Amino acid sequence: MSALRDSFGRFGARLAPGAGGFFAWWGAALASWLPASWRAVFGLARDRLLLARDGEQLMLRVQTLDGLRELGRVPWPPDADDDALSRLLAPSVAELPRWGLLPASVGLRRRVLLPAAAAERLHDVLAFEIDRQTPFPADAVYFDARVVERRGDGQIQAELVAVPKVALDDALAALGPAASTLAGVDIADEAGRPLQLNLLPAGRRQRAADPSRRWNWMLAVVAVLALAVGLWQILENRNAAADAFEAQVSGHAGDARRVAQQRQQLLDLVEGAAFLERTRVGRPTAIAVVDELSRRLPDGTYLEKLSLEGGQMQLIGFSSEVGELVRQLEGSKLWRSPALSGAVQPDPRTGRDRFTMTAELAIAPEPGKPANARNDDASGDADAQRTR
Template identity: 75%
Template sequence: MNALRDSLGGFGARLRPGAGGFFAWWGASLASWLPGSWRAVFGLARDRLLLSGGAEQLQLRLQTLDGIRDIGSVPLPASAEGDDPLPRLLAPAIADLPRWYLLPAAASLRRRVTLPAAAAERLRDVLAFEIDRQTPFAADAVYFDARVAERRGDGQIVAELVAVPKPVMDAALAALGAPAASLAGVDVAGESGVPLGVNLLPMPRRQRGADPARRWNWILAAVALLALAAGLWQILDNRRAAAAEFEKQVSARAAEARRVGQQRQQLLDMVEGSAFLERTRGGRPTMIAVIDELSRRIPDNTYLEKLSMENGQLQLIGFSSDASGLVQKLEGSKLWRSPALAGALQPDPRSGRDRFTMTAELAIAASEQAKKPGDADAQRPR
């Protein structure tokens, strides 16, 4: 099902954002109505064998379009050397399926990042730069992959970064033994045990099986060549048809040029948006710094019920015995300016303190306000 989603998703992504997910769902739904033998003939089955290691047992599960079912468990090999025992224990129809190792959810670190929709075509490359910010590991210390978790209606996507430390995954594959050399990928189990749909295994270590749809591709290619030959023969016999064919080719080239121009524009927008987000992060004070500064300035007779930082504004809600004096205590900080009480003080009979709401404007560095995304549009060459 993943391969079908990839093949249909690539076509849908060229139409408009979100179309790939619809075509993948539509194609998988149609394929689920076909018998298993028919799906195998047309290359739509894409079943895979899931391996997951326990203490001394290797759990085997089969994933198909109809779901996941348990096959059984076999003892783990005593060492990484030796022959692969799976072909001797399983039926050939199952032993020849692509093998995927399934890591437990606790072995991975998952982070969600909001990105422009144009980043979906190169999602893994884009999130490679976010590993140092989103995880406590360096990019070369983890195996990682990314997937689109949600497509929002405002032209953005919610991407999920899935990372596993290299020692954790290397130890799991080493314990797997000989079957580790025949893996097509490594996935991570979600909260419900269903694979997330990522592949953490590096490209050089992936084992690729024969494509069952290759024979049909050759047949379709031969039919296409015959149809092209017939069309060319008709063009030679009819000048009007030749002129119409030439006009159609010119239109196709123009549409391709427009598509390339749109992709270039999307790439520029993505780069400019990433630069703007970087400047925004560098110019705004961090939450840790604000909390540390507040802990130094707020007296002991005051405690906070809510602390928020949104749209350049700092908001404090809490209770204090001297709420009117908090404004003076918070003045003079380098992290915010213009602290003021918002609304009237509300006495709290339970604590004997006054409930207050205070706002302040966060101190934003000049580098953030020096350049906005609109300025880059004015300087961009036409």
């Protein structure tokens, strides 16, 4: 049998009793629909050339999926060489695997009931049954076995076929040099049909190239290449996805940085505007300061310069009553701690004294906050100035 058909049989034996028979039937039915050339390519062909010695003649038959076909009988002298068949037959027939066919009378057949698990190693299992099932010792026969029936109770009906070694050796000797070209030896049933067994020892079989092996290697190479291409494609897809994700993250990070910078600028602008607004609202206006000064300064005093910068007010001018200026300016709500700064210098041109005076502008407290809480630092500075 072909390697593909044997694989189906082993797989079916593992599935369930009867499954192997189904796969064998299915494989044979599938092969019957294919051309002969395709059967050979996929290893489904069972075509073989059967050789049987009948007196001085060699009987030739071809077995295919469609049945047995008689080719004819040719004289077969004992001194015929192994190439004589190749010269007599057509190339398509001469290239078929050659099998010897023994008559049913030389073999002994016995039916044995076994567990279904024994189907996978049927030959090894029945090797221990030869002494019990046949009158021959195990070392005196060539044997093979086949599954006849797969029962629904988890058992199989197997058939053991044994042929005395002497009978098989005589049949091979009768074929002459052609015996060395045999791929196997089968035995016929009562109707003359082969039983699909191989009684020839494994060491003496002519090994033919398995037509499916080359395809198996090609399919294996294609599968490995497809797997490699698939893995490479997966890796490329992952790398492309990672690069795209990194670019997306970088773009979002740049946008986030720009948004953060704009937000900080906006906060700075808002805080600056709020600070300026609080400063503007809390400090006295220049008009109010000028009005207050005009009412508090004595008549003999006039100003040369009035400076309102930050929280400080600076007065530079001339007065004939410099000693009274501090007392006149104290007690105003618009400033605090008025004091002379620097030396008082007489001015011969005006007949008055030139003075410089500083004071701290009063800053109104924020709503809900005590007035002295905001002006503690300013008061401390004013006290320090008075101490000096």
